Amino acid sequence: MEALLVPSLAKVDRIIQETPDVRTYRLKFKDDSVTEKFSWLPGQFVEFSLLGSGECTFCISSSATRKGYFDCSIKRAGVVTADIHSDIEEGDDVGIRGPYGNYFPLDDIKGKNLLFVGGGIGLAPLRSLIQYCIDNRGDYKDFTILYGARTSADICYKEEIEEWKKNTSIKVVLTIDKPEDTWKDNVGVVPKILEEVVKPEIANTKVITCGPPIMIKYTLQSLDRLGFAPKDVITTLEMKMQCGLGKCGRCNIGSTYICKDGPVFTYEQLKALPDEF
Amino acid sequence: MEEVKDKIVSIEKPELLAPPDWKPVIVGILCNWCSYAGSDLTGTSRTQYPPNIRIIRVPCSSRVDPWFIIKALQTTADGVLISGCHPGDCHYISGNYYARRRFLVTRELLKMVGFHEHRVQFSWVSAAEGAKFAQVVKKVTEDVVKLGPLHLYKKENFNK
């Protein structure tokens, strides 16, 4: 057991300051044999440890189709993430275990219209899938990304969003919660924009959503109103995790372990879970 | 003790010998206004004192939570010295009176649990008493050298 909990060392290749409190860490394993074994699919997560501080769970925010590295986007929230932000510099080593958990149902969404609904740091797990889908663009039909943040400064992956906007096969809708002088795009919370601006096609569409719990709650309600079937709505959950192996007993909701059976669930599956997340 | 003069043993654990190159680590927690200034004076007046002490500056001796002492003993220290202003001289009027009570209880409890009373020592050193500070540090270091290394409840698996 203890052997499973030992991380492999990875080097921080690049640090990108996304927003005032979110940074993306581009990581490469120090050992090539680990790199070869380390393969993941969009939606999976890793245990990221800053040795000397502690361990945290983060989703991988890049796609395996972009080879040689992987990204973790980390928001400053608790003790360890604060240490990560203040202590890690480019070239430093961190410990990585994983990947763990399930992934987005890639087979199910093939040949469908995709609607991504993200809020704040919730774009991170979606970005992995978005990159994957862009790299396999032929497999999917219409492609819409709705992304909301509190303020324009809180928008993650600004450069990449600009790239997506340039890509004519992708429809990108941005929104912020409160009006700002320089902001030309939509203003309003995500569910409102979803209903009023995006007006998605219901048939043959899969919705993938992730964001803060309050956004998820209202987005699911508005998707319901729009007429999406619960099985077509996919989201990823987060719970406090420590082992990622289904042993430490922290992340279970009922008999479902988020780290093993999740973190990706359809709305249909979520409805069957006891209300404890 | 007399028979093993050439070897240093730990007083609490007489079965353990100190390594030949053992040097004591003493944590000194000094109040900012008197003792720290006093230690400064010791330095500026070029008085020699043993280099085994690691000094931590705190605003007042009443800032010293008994937890700090426990923590120091549990991690690296072989001895702890806590020093503040003389009674009546506290920068915050009465801080050291409060501290005095805590020190007595902490000292007595550590004695009960099996630490030699010289492991944790206290002193009042004013900003003008550079010579006294050197003396105090010398005494504490000598005491701790006599006691030998502290093996009690050190965090295991760590290199010292």
Place this chain on the structure above:
Amino acid sequence: MSFSTFVTDKAGLQKMYEAIISKHETYAPVEKFGKYDYKKVSSLKECDPDSPIAETMSVKPLFFPRSSKIMKYEATSAGTSILETDQDPLTAQRVVLGVKHCDARGLQVLEAVNKWDYIDSDFLKRRENTVIFSARCDKAGTHCFCTSLDYDLENLDALDIAVVNGAEGKIYLQTRTERGETFLKEKLEKSTMYNVQSTNDESEMKKQYVAFAASFRLKMDYKDINEKMAKRFDSPAFEEASRNCVSCNTCAFICPTCHCFKISDEKIKDTGVRYKSYDSCNNVYFTLEAGGHNPRPAKYRRWRQRSMHKFVYYKERFGVNLCVGCGHCAISCPVNISIFDVVNHIASTPVGS
């Protein structure tokens, strides 16, 4: 392989125990401050294999240590390196004496989660390398309900050699696994001074079991409880039942089946050690996320998690109850809450009220 039964007397058994202790790494209940804990022993005098169940800690820490080192590392400005990882040195066979049946069953229950997907090879290796001598109780304790749960206590195969008291000072030894059979046969071949005879007469063992089973104060129908608890997730009875809990976590730390743990770093200067140590779901911080969100903020939610995990979730997932009915939690509870009373009370409340 067939399993066999032997009969001996008190003196013979003690001689055998002494021989085992002198040859093998042996663990047995050792008394300290009125509580027995399984510790390494060097003579039979130090320990008491017949320790009273109410005062004996679980044997679980021998297989799932209260805290174990994951790795030691160094993180300096020059770079980070993992110095050593925990290599379990256990290769030689070890023996544990005087394990209670419920406790041994606890290990069997834990195997399910440790074998699931990611295999906890350390736990399994420790179990494989250990020969467990049990001591079947003669009388049930105040809080015991081990006969009411989903396992056959009489023929329990979670232990290797069952030691059962018969009439007139006779003691029966019955092997229950291949490991036990091989171990005992080898011991008996080497020496004849243990007064041991092979026997086929199991009637006295049966009699002892019947008398033992009759001494239980607590009895319940676990299937009924499983079904009823599964339907009562929203029962307000959890709130009622948890009111007098002081969230002291004792129940989880001494439980033979609780397996939640935390991973924590401790460091001095640049050297750090990462530990895996016990944790309890009754702790407020257990599920508290860094962002401030807590899925189980109220005491009754944590209580519900604990009792539902024991009687519903684990059963759904692995097919067995995560409770072995040892009553340790009720004995150790400072306010005398018994999980038996609580689940029975909750199961008896109407659904959805």
Place this chain on the structure above:
Amino acid sequence: MDYSKQIQDIAAKLFADGKIDVFVGYRMNGFDDNQIPVVITDPKEVSTLVFTEKSVFNLSNYLKADHTRNKRAGLVVKGCDSRSLNLLLTESQVKRDRLYIIGIACEGVVDDKGQKMQNCIECIVPDAVVYDEMLGNPQGRKDYIVNADIKALAEKGLVERREYFEEIFENCIRCNACRHSCPLCYCAKCCIDQETASLYNGSNTASSAFHALMTWSLHLAGRCVDCRNCEKACPSHLPLHLLHKQNEKVIFENFQNHLAGVEEGERGAFYKYSLKDPDDFIM
């Protein structure tokens, strides 16, 4: 000592008058003569309340829980319990006007084996010091007796004492039950549980137990009222009272006979000072 009837009557009256929302008392556990603390919100359950010499647990611990915080509560307290309640009041953890306190003039409680508990034999303040209503005959303040175990240990040598306490720390399983069951440990996050790696001590080692128990007892020094909730909760049956009693002895002998929580409005020994405090141990 059986005040069950009186307590039932008082609780029923309080509920009927609408003076309280919850009542914290004891009830029988239903199969032997041991008792379970109970938090009652339903007036119908009042008839289950009891109080005998088996009512051991210090109920003021429940005042920090969700069920009673910010509610009007009725409460039964013995002498030692009332001292801890008194401290909670002085430290502004509970509000006096929300409480209805039934004080007991306690004749001592017994442990599982039916023997009078050590802290009751050595009890100094058997009568409740803060109450709205007193049951039993007040016995007045008794003389301070140095704890018998402390006396015995003090006569032993340094190495012997070290060995004895080493056993205590080695047998600690770090479940923190002592802390959680202590009525005076109400910090939202305990300093022992710091998550920063250089301060953290979560592993189960003697070193970590030493750190936790010593820090804990020193933070309770001058406040501990010797109710022995911690010992009752300890799954390893550790004699935790040794740490507290040692502190209590030093404080009583050196700081003007200070005893925690016996005077209304008086804070712990470390919250005040005297110019005459001993100084001879300081260089």
